[in-house]
Amino acid sequence: MTSTVHPPVSESPSGVPEFPMERAAGCPFDPPPTATAKQKEAPLARVRLWDGSTPWLVTRYAEQRALLADPRVSADITRPGYPNGAPLPPGGGSISFILMDDPEHARLRRMVTAPFAIKRVQALRPAIQKIVDELIDTMLAGPKPVDLVDAFALPMPSLVICELLGVPYSDHDFFQDNSKTIINRDTEPERRVAAMQALNTYLDELLAKKLAAPTEDLLSGLAERVRGGELTRQEAAQMGVLLLIAGHETTANMIALGTLALLEHPDQLALLRDNDDPKLVASAVEELLRYLNIVHNGRRRVALEDIEIAGRTVRAGEGLIMANDIANRDPDAFPEPDRLDLTRDARHHIAFGFGIHQCLGQPLARLELQTVYSTLYRRIPTLQLATGIDRIPFKHDGSVYGVYELPITW
Ligand code: HEM
Numbered sequence: 571m572t573s574t575v576h577p578p579v580s581e582s583p584s585g586v587p588e589f590p591m592e593r594a595a596g597c598p599f600d601p602p603p604t605a606t607a608k609q610k611e612a613p614l615a616r617v618r619l620w621d622g623s624t625p626w627l628v629t630r631y632a633e634q635r636a637l638l639a640d641p642r643v644s645a646d647i648t649r650p651g652y653p654n655g656a657p658l659p660p661g662g663g664s665i666s667f668i669l670m671d672d673p674e675h676a677r678l679r680r681m682v683t684a685p686f687a688i689k690r691v692q693a694l695r696p697a698i699q700k701i702v703d704e705l706i707d708t709m710l711a712g713p714k715p716v717d718l719v720d721a722f723a724l725p726m727p728s729l730v731i732c733e734l735l736g737v738p739y740s741d742h743d744f745f746q747d748n749s750k751t752i753i754n755r756d757t758e759p760e761r762r763v764a765a766m767q768a769l770n771t772y773l774d775e776l777l778a779k780k781l782a783a784p785t786e787d788l789l790s791g792l793a794e795r796v797r798g799g800e801l802t803r804q805e806a807a808q809m810g811v812l813l814l815i816a817g818h819e820t821t822a823n824m825i826a827l828g829t830l831a832l833l834e835h836p837d838q839l840a841l842l843r844d845n846d847d848p849k850l851v852a853s854a855v856e857e858l859l860r861y862l863n864i865v866h867n868g869r870r871r872v873a874l875e876d877i878e879i880a881g882r883t884v885r886a887g888e889g890l891i892m893a894n895d896i897a898n899r900d901p902d903a904f905p906e907p908d909r910l911d912l913t914r915d916a917r918h919h920i921a922f923g924f925g926i927h928q929c930l931g932q933p934l935a936r937l938e939l940q941t942v943y944s945t946l947y948r949r950i951p952t953l954q955l956a957t958g959i960d961r962i963p964f965k966h967d968g969s970v971y972g973v974y975e976l977p978i979t980w
Pocket residue numbers: 645667668669679812813814816817818820821824864865869870920921922923924926927928929930931932934935
Protein backbone atom coordinates (compact mmCIF):
# COMPACT_ATOMS: atom_id res chain seq x y z
CA MET A 571 0.00 0.00 0.00
CA THR A 572 1.33 3.46 -0.84
CA SER A 573 1.33 6.19 1.74
CA THR A 574 -1.32 8.88 1.43
CA VAL A 575 0.91 11.43 3.16
CA HIS A 576 2.02 14.16 0.81
CA PRO A 577 4.36 17.10 1.36
CA PRO A 578 2.57 20.36 2.10
CA VAL A 579 2.14 22.95 -0.66
CA SER A 580 4.94 25.42 -0.35
CA GLU A 581 5.06 28.91 -1.70
CA SER A 582 8.36 30.46 -2.69
CA PRO A 583 9.21 33.89 -1.20
CA SER A 584 7.96 35.46 -4.44
CA GLY A 585 4.50 34.01 -3.72
CA VAL A 586 4.57 31.70 -6.75
CA PRO A 587 2.94 28.41 -5.68
CA GLU A 588 4.59 25.10 -6.36
CA PHE A 589 3.04 22.72 -8.88
CA PRO A 590 1.65 20.07 -8.63
CA MET A 591 -0.49 21.29 -5.76
CA GLU A 592 -1.96 19.33 -2.87
CA ARG A 593 -5.64 18.49 -2.49
CA ALA A 594 -7.33 19.53 0.75
CA ALA A 595 -7.55 16.89 3.49
CA GLY A 596 -10.98 15.30 3.50
CA CYS A 597 -11.83 16.49 -0.05
CA PRO A 598 -10.43 13.69 -2.23
CA PHE A 599 -12.67 14.47 -5.22
CA ASP A 600 -11.95 18.19 -5.43
CA PRO A 601 -9.02 19.88 -7.18
CA PRO A 602 -6.34 21.51 -5.00
CA PRO A 603 -7.74 24.63 -3.30
CA THR A 604 -4.70 26.70 -4.34
CA ALA A 605 -5.50 25.96 -8.00
CA THR A 606 -9.15 26.89 -7.51
CA ALA A 607 -8.09 30.13 -5.80
CA LYS A 608 -5.79 30.96 -8.73
CA GLN A 609 -8.69 30.35 -11.14
CA LYS A 610 -10.80 32.91 -9.29
CA GLU A 611 -7.97 35.47 -9.43
CA ALA A 612 -6.96 35.27 -13.10
CA PRO A 613 -7.00 33.09 -16.23
CA LEU A 614 -3.20 32.74 -16.14
CA ALA A 615 -0.88 32.45 -13.13
CA ARG A 616 2.76 31.55 -12.66
CA VAL A 617 3.60 28.30 -10.85
CA ARG A 618 6.96 26.88 -9.82
CA LEU A 619 8.10 23.41 -10.90
CA TRP A 620 10.62 21.02 -9.30
CA ASP A 621 13.46 22.56 -11.40
CA GLY A 622 12.69 26.16 -10.38
CA SER A 623 11.11 27.05 -13.73
CA THR A 624 7.91 29.13 -13.63
CA PRO A 625 5.55 28.18 -16.47
CA TRP A 626 2.02 29.52 -16.80
CA LEU A 627 -0.85 27.68 -15.16
CA VAL A 628 -3.87 28.26 -17.42
CA THR A 629 -6.77 28.19 -15.01
CA ARG A 630 -9.99 28.65 -16.97
CA TYR A 631 -11.97 26.53 -19.40
CA ALA A 632 -12.16 28.99 -22.33
CA GLU A 633 -8.43 29.79 -22.39
CA GLN A 634 -7.48 26.13 -22.01
CA ARG A 635 -9.59 25.11 -25.00
CA ALA A 636 -8.22 28.00 -27.06
CA LEU A 637 -4.61 27.09 -26.28
CA LEU A 638 -5.05 23.33 -26.68
CA ALA A 639 -6.44 23.96 -30.19
CA ASP A 640 -3.70 26.48 -31.08
CA PRO A 641 -1.03 25.25 -33.54
CA ARG A 642 1.41 27.70 -31.93
CA VAL A 643 1.69 25.44 -28.88
CA SER A 644 3.78 22.29 -28.88
CA ALA A 645 3.48 18.99 -27.00
CA ASP A 646 7.11 18.10 -27.76
CA ILE A 647 8.69 17.26 -24.41
CA THR A 648 12.23 17.80 -25.78
CA ARG A 649 11.73 21.51 -26.60
CA PRO A 650 13.36 24.03 -24.29
CA GLY A 651 10.76 25.53 -21.95
CA TYR A 652 8.49 22.44 -21.94
CA PRO A 653 7.15 22.21 -18.37
CA ASN A 654 8.26 18.67 -17.68
CA GLY A 655 7.16 17.05 -14.42
CA ALA A 656 10.51 15.33 -13.87
CA PRO A 657 14.05 15.35 -15.31
CA LEU A 658 14.03 14.27 -18.95
CA PRO A 659 15.46 10.76 -19.28
CA PRO A 660 18.34 10.17 -21.70
CA GLY A 661 17.00 9.87 -25.26
CA GLY A 662 14.04 12.17 -24.60
CA GLY A 663 11.70 9.64 -23.00
CA SER A 664 9.05 10.07 -25.66
CA ILE A 665 5.98 7.87 -25.28
CA SER A 666 5.10 7.94 -28.97
CA PHE A 667 2.79 10.49 -30.60
CA ILE A 668 1.21 11.87 -27.42
CA LEU A 669 4.39 13.93 -27.02
CA MET A 670 4.83 14.88 -30.70
CA ASP A 671 3.56 17.68 -32.91
CA ASP A 672 1.96 17.46 -36.36
CA PRO A 673 2.78 16.34 -38.98
CA GLU A 674 4.64 13.49 -37.19
CA HIS A 675 1.87 13.16 -34.59
CA ALA A 676 -0.84 12.93 -37.27
CA ARG A 677 1.16 10.44 -39.37
CA LEU A 678 1.43 8.02 -36.45
CA ARG A 679 -2.02 8.62 -34.90
CA ARG A 680 -3.70 7.96 -38.25
CA MET A 681 -2.28 4.43 -38.26
CA VAL A 682 -4.27 3.47 -35.15
CA THR A 683 -7.40 5.59 -35.57
CA ALA A 684 -9.60 2.90 -37.18
CA PRO A 685 -9.64 0.37 -34.29
CA PHE A 686 -10.80 3.14 -31.92
CA ALA A 687 -13.49 4.58 -34.19
CA ILE A 688 -16.96 4.61 -32.59
CA LYS A 689 -18.48 1.94 -34.88
CA ARG A 690 -15.60 -0.50 -34.44
CA VAL A 691 -15.66 0.01 -30.69
CA GLN A 692 -19.43 -0.46 -30.44
CA ALA A 693 -18.96 -3.93 -31.94
CA LEU A 694 -17.01 -4.81 -28.79
CA ARG A 695 -20.06 -4.21 -26.57
CA PRO A 696 -21.05 -7.91 -26.10
CA ALA A 697 -17.43 -8.91 -25.39
CA ILE A 698 -17.04 -6.11 -22.83
CA GLN A 699 -20.37 -6.98 -21.17
CA LYS A 700 -19.22 -10.61 -20.91
CA ILE A 701 -15.93 -9.60 -19.27
CA VAL A 702 -17.78 -7.37 -16.78
CA ASP A 703 -20.34 -10.09 -15.94
CA GLU A 704 -17.73 -12.79 -15.49
CA LEU A 705 -15.56 -10.66 -13.21
CA ILE A 706 -18.63 -9.85 -11.09
CA ASP A 707 -19.60 -13.58 -10.97
CA THR A 708 -16.11 -14.42 -9.71
CA MET A 709 -16.20 -11.63 -7.15
CA LEU A 710 -19.61 -12.71 -5.83
CA ALA A 711 -18.47 -16.33 -5.58
CA GLY A 712 -15.33 -15.41 -3.61
CA PRO A 713 -14.67 -14.20 -0.07
CA LYS A 714 -15.54 -10.70 1.10
CA PRO A 715 -14.48 -8.03 1.72
CA VAL A 716 -12.60 -7.79 -1.56
CA ASP A 717 -10.41 -5.13 -3.14
CA LEU A 718 -12.43 -3.76 -6.07
CA VAL A 719 -9.26 -2.49 -7.78
CA ASP A 720 -7.61 -5.89 -7.81
CA ALA A 721 -10.71 -7.99 -8.45
CA PHE A 722 -12.46 -5.82 -11.00
CA ALA A 723 -11.32 -2.28 -11.86
CA LEU A 724 -7.85 -3.23 -13.10
CA PRO A 725 -8.56 -6.57 -14.83
CA MET A 726 -11.60 -5.26 -16.73
CA PRO A 727 -9.89 -2.69 -19.03
CA SER A 728 -6.67 -4.75 -19.05
CA LEU A 729 -8.53 -7.74 -20.52
CA VAL A 730 -10.15 -5.50 -23.13
CA ILE A 731 -6.99 -3.71 -24.26
CA CYS A 732 -5.05 -7.01 -24.35
CA GLU A 733 -7.68 -8.50 -26.65
CA LEU A 734 -7.68 -5.43 -28.88
CA LEU A 735 -3.89 -5.13 -29.13
CA GLY A 736 -3.11 -8.85 -29.17
CA VAL A 737 -1.14 -8.84 -25.90
CA PRO A 738 -1.34 -12.02 -23.76
CA TYR A 739 -3.32 -11.15 -20.60
CA SER A 740 -1.21 -13.68 -18.69
CA ASP A 741 1.56 -11.01 -18.74
CA HIS A 742 -0.63 -8.54 -16.83
CA ASP A 743 1.50 -8.41 -13.67
CA PHE A 744 4.51 -7.42 -15.77
CA PHE A 745 2.86 -4.64 -17.78
CA GLN A 746 0.70 -3.32 -14.93
CA ASP A 747 3.72 -3.01 -12.59
CA ASN A 748 5.83 -1.23 -15.20
CA SER A 749 2.96 1.11 -16.13
CA LYS A 750 2.53 2.00 -12.45
CA THR A 751 6.24 2.85 -12.19
CA ILE A 752 6.07 5.06 -15.29
CA ILE A 753 3.04 7.07 -14.25
CA ASN A 754 4.07 7.58 -10.62
CA ARG A 755 5.13 11.22 -10.22
CA ASP A 756 7.71 10.27 -7.57
CA THR A 757 9.52 7.52 -9.53
CA GLU A 758 13.26 8.21 -9.79
CA PRO A 759 14.34 8.90 -13.43
CA GLU A 760 16.50 5.74 -13.65
CA ARG A 761 13.60 3.50 -12.58
CA ARG A 762 11.26 5.21 -15.02
CA VAL A 763 13.74 4.70 -17.89
CA ALA A 764 14.18 1.03 -16.90
CA ALA A 765 10.39 0.49 -16.86
CA MET A 766 10.01 2.18 -20.26
CA GLN A 767 12.79 0.02 -21.68
CA ALA A 768 11.26 -3.14 -20.25
CA LEU A 769 7.90 -2.36 -21.89
CA ASN A 770 9.55 -1.33 -25.17
CA THR A 771 11.50 -4.59 -25.32
CA TYR A 772 8.37 -6.56 -24.47
CA LEU A 773 6.33 -4.87 -27.22
CA ASP A 774 9.21 -5.23 -29.69
CA GLU A 775 9.34 -8.98 -29.03
CA LEU A 776 5.58 -9.23 -29.47
CA LEU A 777 5.85 -7.37 -32.78
CA ALA A 778 8.48 -9.87 -33.92
CA LYS A 779 6.01 -12.68 -33.18
CA LYS A 780 3.23 -10.87 -35.07
CA LEU A 781 5.57 -10.32 -38.03
CA ALA A 782 6.27 -14.05 -38.12
CA ALA A 783 2.66 -15.12 -37.54
CA PRO A 784 0.10 -12.29 -37.87
CA THR A 785 -3.26 -12.57 -36.08
CA GLU A 786 -6.41 -10.42 -36.07
CA ASP A 787 -5.30 -7.63 -33.75
CA LEU A 788 -3.92 -4.10 -33.64
CA LEU A 789 -0.29 -5.11 -33.13
CA SER A 790 -0.45 -7.39 -36.18
CA GLY A 791 -1.73 -4.37 -38.12
CA LEU A 792 1.27 -2.35 -36.95
CA ALA A 793 3.61 -5.24 -37.80
CA GLU A 794 2.15 -5.23 -41.31
CA ARG A 795 2.99 -1.52 -41.62
CA VAL A 796 6.52 -2.23 -40.41
CA ARG A 797 6.85 -4.87 -43.11
CA GLY A 798 5.58 -2.37 -45.69
CA GLY A 799 8.17 0.22 -44.62
CA GLU A 800 5.58 2.76 -43.35
CA LEU A 801 6.75 2.49 -39.76
CA THR A 802 9.98 1.54 -37.99
CA ARG A 803 9.96 -1.30 -35.44
CA GLN A 804 10.85 1.21 -32.74
CA GLU A 805 7.95 3.51 -33.65
CA ALA A 806 5.57 0.54 -33.64
CA ALA A 807 6.82 -0.68 -30.25
CA GLN A 808 6.50 2.82 -28.72
CA MET A 809 2.95 3.08 -30.03
CA GLY A 810 2.17 -0.30 -28.51
CA VAL A 811 3.52 0.91 -25.14
CA LEU A 812 1.40 4.07 -25.29
CA LEU A 813 -1.78 2.15 -26.13
CA LEU A 814 -1.15 -0.52 -23.51
CA ILE A 815 -0.55 1.98 -20.69
CA ALA A 816 -3.28 4.45 -21.70
CA GLY A 817 -5.69 1.60 -22.37
CA HIS A 818 -5.84 0.15 -18.86
CA GLU A 819 -4.62 2.60 -16.19
CA THR A 820 -7.06 5.39 -16.96
CA THR A 821 -10.30 3.40 -17.16
CA ALA A 822 -9.30 1.33 -14.11
CA ASN A 823 -9.01 4.49 -12.03
CA MET A 824 -12.32 5.83 -13.29
CA ILE A 825 -14.02 2.59 -12.23
CA ALA A 826 -12.64 2.52 -8.69
CA LEU A 827 -12.67 6.26 -7.97
CA GLY A 828 -16.07 6.59 -9.69
CA THR A 829 -17.47 3.86 -7.44
CA LEU A 830 -16.11 5.60 -4.36
CA ALA A 831 -17.56 8.95 -5.47
CA LEU A 832 -20.96 7.31 -6.00
CA LEU A 833 -20.84 5.59 -2.60
CA GLU A 834 -20.19 9.01 -1.08
CA HIS A 835 -23.18 10.43 -3.01
CA PRO A 836 -25.87 7.79 -2.28
CA ASP A 837 -28.66 9.77 -3.97
CA GLN A 838 -26.68 9.79 -7.23
CA LEU A 839 -25.80 6.11 -6.86
CA ALA A 840 -29.49 5.27 -6.34
CA LEU A 841 -30.40 7.26 -9.44
CA LEU A 842 -27.98 5.25 -11.55
CA ARG A 843 -28.80 1.88 -9.97
CA ASP A 844 -32.58 2.24 -10.20
CA ASN A 845 -32.72 3.57 -13.75
CA ASP A 846 -31.91 1.61 -16.88
CA ASP A 847 -32.16 4.50 -19.35
CA PRO A 848 -28.97 4.34 -21.47
CA LYS A 849 -29.11 8.13 -21.79
CA LEU A 850 -28.79 8.55 -18.02
CA VAL A 851 -25.94 6.05 -17.92
CA ALA A 852 -24.12 7.93 -20.72
CA SER A 853 -24.70 11.23 -18.96
CA ALA A 854 -23.42 9.73 -15.66
CA VAL A 855 -20.19 8.71 -17.38
CA GLU A 856 -19.60 12.25 -18.73
CA GLU A 857 -20.39 13.83 -15.36
CA LEU A 858 -18.07 11.49 -13.46
CA LEU A 859 -15.31 12.13 -16.01
CA ARG A 860 -15.78 15.88 -15.49
CA TYR A 861 -16.10 15.75 -11.73
CA LEU A 862 -13.15 13.41 -11.11
CA ASN A 863 -10.82 14.43 -13.97
CA ILE A 864 -8.39 11.65 -13.16
CA VAL A 865 -5.62 12.76 -15.58
CA HIS A 866 -4.85 15.53 -13.11
CA ASN A 867 -1.30 16.64 -13.95
CA GLY A 868 -2.45 19.25 -16.46
CA ARG A 869 -2.02 19.09 -20.22
CA ARG A 870 1.54 20.34 -20.72
CA ARG A 871 2.69 22.39 -23.68
CA VAL A 872 5.26 25.03 -24.69
CA ALA A 873 4.57 28.17 -26.76
CA LEU A 874 6.31 28.22 -30.16
CA GLU A 875 5.51 31.90 -30.78
CA ASP A 876 4.36 34.87 -28.72
CA ILE A 877 0.64 34.36 -28.03
CA GLU A 878 -1.77 37.06 -26.85
CA ILE A 879 -4.36 35.56 -24.55
CA ALA A 880 -6.65 36.96 -21.85
CA GLY A 881 -4.87 40.32 -21.99
CA ARG A 882 -1.42 38.77 -21.50
CA THR A 883 1.46 37.79 -23.72
CA VAL A 884 2.74 34.25 -23.40
CA ARG A 885 6.28 34.47 -24.81
CA ALA A 886 7.73 31.94 -27.25
CA GLY A 887 9.53 29.27 -25.23
CA GLU A 888 7.34 29.66 -22.12
CA GLY A 889 5.71 26.57 -20.65
CA LEU A 890 1.94 26.18 -20.34
CA ILE A 891 0.06 23.87 -18.00
CA MET A 892 -3.60 23.53 -18.88
CA ALA A 893 -5.05 22.33 -15.57
CA ASN A 894 -8.12 20.54 -16.91
CA ASP A 895 -9.22 19.48 -13.42
CA ILE A 896 -10.05 23.10 -12.57
CA ALA A 897 -11.31 23.87 -16.11
CA ASN A 898 -13.89 21.15 -15.51
CA ARG A 899 -14.92 23.00 -12.33
CA ASP A 900 -15.02 26.44 -14.00
CA PRO A 901 -18.40 28.00 -13.06
CA ASP A 902 -18.50 29.79 -16.43
CA ALA A 903 -18.61 26.40 -18.18
CA PHE A 904 -20.49 24.30 -15.59
CA PRO A 905 -23.05 25.88 -13.22
CA GLU A 906 -22.55 24.75 -9.61
CA PRO A 907 -19.39 22.97 -10.70
CA ASP A 908 -18.61 21.29 -7.37
CA ARG A 909 -21.90 19.41 -7.34
CA LEU A 910 -21.92 15.85 -8.70
CA ASP A 911 -25.10 15.77 -10.76
CA LEU A 912 -25.47 12.76 -13.04
CA THR A 913 -28.34 14.40 -14.92
CA ARG A 914 -26.42 17.48 -16.04
CA ASP A 915 -25.15 17.85 -19.61
CA ALA A 916 -21.40 17.63 -19.07
CA ARG A 917 -20.44 16.49 -22.56
CA HIS A 918 -18.27 19.56 -23.18
CA HIS A 919 -15.86 18.60 -20.36
CA ILE A 920 -12.18 18.34 -21.20
CA ALA A 921 -11.30 15.28 -19.12
CA PHE A 922 -10.19 13.67 -22.42
CA GLY A 923 -8.18 16.78 -23.34
CA PHE A 924 -8.93 18.96 -26.37
CA GLY A 925 -7.41 19.67 -29.77
CA ILE A 926 -5.24 17.33 -31.81
CA HIS A 927 -4.18 15.24 -28.80
CA GLN A 928 -7.72 14.67 -27.58
CA CYS A 929 -7.93 11.11 -26.27
CA LEU A 930 -7.82 8.53 -29.04
CA GLY A 931 -9.35 5.86 -26.80
CA GLN A 932 -12.39 7.86 -25.65
CA PRO A 933 -15.03 5.76 -27.50
CA LEU A 934 -13.58 2.67 -25.84
CA ALA A 935 -13.31 4.30 -22.41
CA ARG A 936 -16.92 5.51 -22.67
CA LEU A 937 -18.22 2.08 -23.65
CA GLU A 938 -16.28 0.38 -20.86
CA LEU A 939 -17.50 2.86 -18.24
CA GLN A 940 -21.10 2.76 -19.47
CA THR A 941 -21.04 -1.04 -19.25
CA VAL A 942 -19.53 -1.01 -15.76
CA TYR A 943 -21.72 1.75 -14.31
CA SER A 944 -24.88 0.14 -15.71
CA THR A 945 -24.01 -3.34 -14.43
CA LEU A 946 -21.94 -3.30 -11.24
CA TYR A 947 -24.35 -1.46 -8.89
CA ARG A 948 -27.42 -3.27 -10.23
CA ARG A 949 -25.85 -6.68 -9.81
CA ILE A 950 -24.52 -5.78 -6.34
CA PRO A 951 -27.18 -3.38 -5.03
CA THR A 952 -25.85 -3.51 -1.47
CA LEU A 953 -22.27 -2.73 -2.51
CA GLN A 954 -20.59 -0.69 0.22
CA LEU A 955 -17.18 0.31 1.54
CA ALA A 956 -15.60 -2.22 3.88
CA THR A 957 -13.54 0.47 5.61
CA GLY A 958 -13.72 4.19 6.39
CA ILE A 959 -13.00 6.59 3.56
CA ASP A 960 -10.18 8.00 5.71
CA ARG A 961 -8.38 4.66 5.32
CA ILE A 962 -8.49 4.61 1.52
CA PRO A 963 -5.05 5.16 -0.09
CA PHE A 964 -5.44 7.82 -2.78
CA LYS A 965 -3.01 8.18 -5.69
CA HIS A 966 -1.74 11.65 -4.80
CA ASP A 967 1.60 10.59 -6.27
CA GLY A 968 0.20 9.34 -9.60
CA SER A 969 -0.05 11.31 -12.83
CA VAL A 970 -3.36 9.47 -13.10
CA TYR A 971 -5.44 9.99 -9.95
CA GLY A 972 -7.46 7.26 -8.29
CA VAL A 973 -7.21 4.84 -5.40
CA TYR A 974 -4.64 2.11 -4.83
CA GLU A 975 -7.20 -0.08 -3.09
CA LEU A 976 -10.94 -0.03 -2.56
CA PRO A 977 -12.06 -2.64 0.00
CA ILE A 978 -15.73 -3.35 -0.60
CA THR A 979 -18.35 -5.71 0.70
CA TRP A 980 -22.10 -6.32 0.12
C1 HEM B 1 -11.35 7.27 -18.67
C2 HEM B 1 -10.36 6.95 -19.42
C3 HEM B 1 -9.42 7.91 -20.10
C4 HEM B 1 -9.11 9.22 -19.82
C5 HEM B 1 -9.67 10.10 -18.71
C6 HEM B 1 -8.14 9.64 -20.81
C7 HEM B 1 -7.61 10.92 -20.88
C8 HEM B 1 -6.76 11.36 -21.88
C9 HEM B 1 -6.28 12.72 -22.02
C10 HEM B 1 -6.59 13.87 -21.08
C11 HEM B 1 -5.52 12.78 -23.15
C12 HEM B 1 -4.87 14.04 -23.74
C13 HEM B 1 -3.40 14.16 -23.45
C14 HEM B 1 -2.84 15.53 -23.81
O1 HEM B 1 -3.51 16.38 -24.35
O2 HEM B 1 -1.67 15.76 -23.49
C15 HEM B 1 -5.48 11.44 -23.71
C16 HEM B 1 -4.79 11.09 -24.84
C17 HEM B 1 -4.69 9.78 -25.29
N1 HEM B 1 -5.39 8.68 -24.83
FE1 HEM B 1 -6.70 8.65 -23.31
N2 HEM B 1 -7.88 8.60 -21.64
C18 HEM B 1 -8.64 7.53 -21.26
C19 HEM B 1 -8.70 6.28 -21.85
C20 HEM B 1 -7.94 5.87 -22.90
C21 HEM B 1 -8.00 4.56 -23.50
C22 HEM B 1 -8.92 3.43 -23.09
C23 HEM B 1 -7.08 4.55 -24.51
C24 HEM B 1 -6.84 3.38 -25.41
C25 HEM B 1 -5.71 2.98 -25.82
C26 HEM B 1 -6.46 5.87 -24.56
C27 HEM B 1 -5.49 6.29 -25.44
C28 HEM B 1 -5.02 7.59 -25.57
C29 HEM B 1 -4.03 8.00 -26.56
C30 HEM B 1 -3.35 7.09 -27.59
C31 HEM B 1 -3.83 9.37 -26.38
C32 HEM B 1 -2.90 10.28 -27.18
C33 HEM B 1 -3.66 10.99 -28.27
C34 HEM B 1 -2.80 11.92 -29.09
O3 HEM B 1 -1.76 12.38 -28.62
O4 HEM B 1 -3.18 12.18 -30.25
N3 HEM B 1 -7.01 6.64 -23.57
N4 HEM B 1 -6.26 10.60 -22.93
